[in-house]
Amino acid sequence: MTGDGDGRAGLPRIAVVGAGIFARTQYIPRLREIAHLVVLKAIWSRTQESAKAAAELARDFAPEIECKWGDAGLEEIIGDSSIMGVAVVLAGQVQVELSLKMLKAGKHVIQEKPASASTTEAETALSIYNSFPNQFPYKPIWALGENYRFEPAFVESSKLIKDIGDMMNIQVIIEGSMNSSNPYFNSSWRRNFVGGFVLDMGVHFIAGLRMLVGSEITxxxxxxxxxxxxxPPPDNICSLFQLENGCAGVFVFAVNSRYYGESMEQKEQFK
Known part of the structure; x- marks a missing residue:
């Protein structure tokens, strides 16, 4: 494996597919922090201008980063055997398709949420992914970039809850404020995505809920x-759910509140 001339010859090479707000403000800074562990070899966008602008943000820690754009650029990443992993940071409507292309090429993938545009798309994609072991000497990893699963508060709380007692009921109430001051307010793909901001933002809280209670929603x-x-519709939702352990709960989420706040309460019956 060729190096960058700075002693990182043996490090794995990755590519970032997407150069939007989240890739520029979150992925590039985080990759800078772990530049001693991985080499950012390429970044892709639909346009040359966007790819070059994002690459310049990473030039200080990835001096040999390559700009890729358009269909030809994607094919170059897919065909580059030195790229072991790809971060797919695109519009929710196209992420699954791109992720599967990278996985089919034997590359590990971390895909940003939401996982898919529908349960049908997710089930179909998982079926395809599960067929891969017969095609490669190893199964490429397909991970979802849901950060709430790694938040220290959630990790520690999930441990403590197990020792408190029997769960009686759950209330999850989130008041979100999505307005013009938010950089994602005018995001076209979020506005055209079925479920709008409720889905885009809500997946975090559902992930947190599932982690804390240690039981799936049935x-x-x-x-x-x-x-x-x-x-975009809807902007608020009220849900009644039941877990596989029999416990029931409510989930209330609004993205049109004038202020932001959240409450995740779990009432326990102590023994």
Missing amino acids: SVSSISRHVDMAL
Whole structure:
């Protein structure tokens, strides 16, 4: 494996597919922090201008970074055997398709949330992914970039909850404020995504809920509404759900609040 001339010859090489707000403000800074562990070899965008702008942000820790753009650029990343892993940081509508292309090429993938545009797409993609072991000497890893699973508070809370007692019921209440001051307010893919900001933001809290209670959701019934016409529908949702352990709970989420706050309560029956 060729090196960068700075003693990092043996490090794994990765590519970032996507050069939007999240890739520029989150992925590049985090990759800078772990530049001693991985080499950012390439970054891709739909346009040359966008790819070059993002690459310049990473030039200080990845001096030999390559700019890729368009269909030809994607094919170059897919065909580059030195790239072991790819971060897919694109619009939610196209992430699964791109992730599968990279996985089929034998590359490990970390894909940003949301995991898919629908349960049908997710089930189909998982079926394809599960067929890969017969095609490669190893199965490429497909990971979802859901950060709440790694938040120290959630990790520690999940340990403590197990020792408190029997769970009686759960209330999850989130009041989000998505307005013009938020950099994602005008994000076109989020506005055109089924579920809008409720889905885009809500997956974090569902991930946190599942981690804390240590039990999967088996049934759910919801009512959604569209109140703020400046936001895509729906902008608030009220749900009743049941866990596989029999416990019931409510999930209330609004993205049109004037202020931001959240409450995740779990009432326990102590023995």
